[in-house]
Amino acid sequence: MSDKVYIFDTTLRDGEQSAGVGFTIEDKLEVARHLQRLNVDIIEAGFPVSSPGDLEAVSLIAREIKGPVIAGLARAAIGDIDACWQAVRHAETPRIHVFISTSDMHMAHQLRKNKEDVIEMVRATVSHAAKYTSDVEFSPMDASRSDPEFIFQVVEAAIAEGATTVNIPDTVGYAIPAEFGNLIKQVSERVSNIHKARISIHCHNDLGMAVANSLAGVLNGARQVEGTINGIGERAGNASIEEVIMAIRTRPDFMGVHTDVNTRELYGLSRLVERVSGIATQSNKAIVGKNAFRHSSGIHQDGVLKMRETYEIMNPADIGIPAGGTIVLTKVSGRHGLRSRLDDLGVSLSAEEFERVFEAFKDVADRRDEVDDRDLEAILSEQTSVHIAEQWTLDLVQVSAGDHASPTATVRLIGPDGALHSDAAIGSGPVDAIYQAINRVMGVQNELTEFSVKSVTEGIDAQGEVTIRIEADGGVYTGRAADTDILVASARAYLHALNRHLNAVTSREPAKSM
Numbered sequence: 001m002s003d004k005v006y007i008f009d010t011t012l013r014d015g016e017q018s019a020g021v022g023f024t025i026e027d028k029l030e031v032a033r034h035l036q037r038l039n040v041d042i043i044e045a046g047f048p049v050s051s052p053g054d055l056e057a058v059s060l061i062a063r064e065i066k067g068p069v070i071a072g073l074a075r076a077a078i079g080d081i082d083a084c085w086q087a088v089r090h091a092e093t094p095r096i097h098v099f100i101s102t103s104d105m106h107m108a109h110q111l112r113k114n115k116e117d118v119i120e121m122v123r124a125t126v127s128h129a130a131k132y133t134s135d136v137e138f139s140p141m142d143a144s145r146s147d148p149e150f151i152f153q154v155v156e157a158a159i160a161e162g163a164t165t166v167n168i169p170d171t172v173g174y175a176i177p178a179e180f181g182n183l184i185k186q187v188s189e190r191v192s193n194i195h196k197a198r199i200s201i202h203c204h205n206d207l208g209m210a211v212a213n214s215l216a217g218v219l220n221g222a223r224q225v226e227g228t229i230n231g232i233g234e235r236a237g238n239a240s241i242e243e244v245i246m247a248i249r250t251r252p253d254f255m256g257v258h259t260d261v262n263t264r265e266l267y268g269l270s271r272l273v274e275r276v277s278g279i280a281t282q283s284n285k286a287i288v289g290k291n292a293f294r295h296s297s298g299i300h301q302d303g304v305l306k307m308r309e310t311y312e313i314m315n316p317a318d319i320g321i322p323a324g325g326t327i328v329l330t331k332v333s334g335r336h337g338l339r340s341r342l343d344d345l346g347v348s349l350s351a352e353e354f355e356r357v358f359e360a361f362k363d364v365a366d367r368r369d370e371v372d373d374r375d376l377e378a379i380l381s382e383q384t385s386v387h388i389a390e391q392w393t394l395d396l397v398q399v400s401a402g403d404h405a406s407p408t409a410t411v412r413l414i415g416p417d418g419a420l421h422s423d424a425a426i427g428s429g430p431v432d433a434i435y436q437a438i439n440r441v442m443g444v445q446n447e448l449t450e451f452s453v454k455s456v457t458e459g460i461d462a463q464g465e466v467t468i469r470i471e472a473d474g475g476v477y478t479g480r481a482a483d484t485d486i487l488v489a490s491a492r493a494y495l496h497a498l499n500r501h502l503n504a505v506t507s508r509e510p511a512k513s514m
Helices: 025-038 052-064 078-088 104-111 115-132 148-160 177-190 210-219 241-250 263-277 298-306 335-344 351-365 373-383 430-442 486-507
Strands: 006-009 042-046 069-075 094-101 136-141 165-170 198-203 224-227 393-402 405-414 420-426 447-455 464-472 475-483
Touching: 006 198, 006 241, 025 042, 025 052, 025 263, 042 052, 042 078, 052 069, 052 078, 069 078, 078 094, 078 115, 094 104, 094 115, 094 165, 104 115, 115 136, 115 148, 136 148, 148 165, 148 177, 165 177, 165 210, 165 224, 177 198, 177 210, 198 210, 210 224, 210 241, 224 241, 241 263, 263 373, 335 351, 335 373, 351 373, 373 475, 393 430, 393 486, 405 430, 420 430, 430 486, 447 486, 464 486, 475 486
Parallel strands: 006 042, 006 224, 042 069, 069 094, 094 136, 136 165, 165 198, 198 224
Antiparallel strands: 393 405, 405 420, 447 464, 464 475
């Protein structure tokens, strides 16, 4: 039997550090539930000391998610570790993940500590964490730019104080695969007590080599890989954990290891993370991109039709990518047909959620000949369980614009009091006019920092999906909506973001953990 590689998912912690991303507690719990179905080994649920909201989210996940180890991140500081334990102690198997910088650059300019100080901090904090739990992970941050001899000393000290996993991070995506693989090999050979711990790797993608570096680490003895769904994260992101998983599954002859992941959950989880993060997955993204299993060349089409393996090294069904399906959804389709297609897509909804999705589906179907899977994904992005409480809803939007007229918008909103509120405004364009009118009605101070539109499907009757981000009171809030009328979608997306902000203010929940 081959060795097992443990899969450590940090979408909810490092993934949330993507610029402009701020998961709600409900977002985090839904992603964690899907990670549970994916059967990952460890879920890093957050950085508890960073905010009360993150501590609450990690605590909730620790209580509700059974099976995976639930980890929280902590700096090498006693207060961080205490807060982390407060959050993860409710889990079936809790883990405290302690980190500290070890590169000369970080120690001099960030920590302002010398090597002896760092080793003492590691000893004190890892031993403190080990008093709470026997499952302690330690990471020397910026390891790929650190003195290897110092890495060996720090890792040995951490293990001596109770660390059972030692993670070697390529924090800034600096390493080259052969170089990184050699570092992992040296850790396994030069650290005298390494037999008491599992070696882990955590790679970033600044040079586009996070997955390659991760696999090089596995080939040289690492038996835990850390990454995120869709590769989201700081700067250029983390190793895409779905790519690591499928590389191991597809090439057991070369890798010589296995995972226990239920790969059929990958596609659905990718779509969920795309929705709640607001970060679109590129069409040619490996494993889960829209074009990953689409064939345009006639030669390729001919080959695949004769034998799928001629141009597909993986079976899309193994990743959970749905087949075309025999049910065509149109305006005459009923609840049974829609539910059947959602089942094919691996989407599980409560009765209340299904009714919201069904009503939105009928609205789209009235304006389109056929509703395909991409339309459904757009509908789900608005109507599923991450659906937020709407304090304000759109009742009417009307726009007048032209090349010789000032764009003017009239909006009518239903407020928290149930009453109708309306106003009009002139803007630099029709969308700006809509947003100015909404601002006049709601009176919420904010700055629009991002606005993007994409066509969900092809054709003149396609839905347009709008994603926006606003900044308000120091928080970042994402809004998304889709409609065959792009101006309506723009208005609803803006309201979605504003409602997120108002809900955060009401609950005093921070919008983002760093």
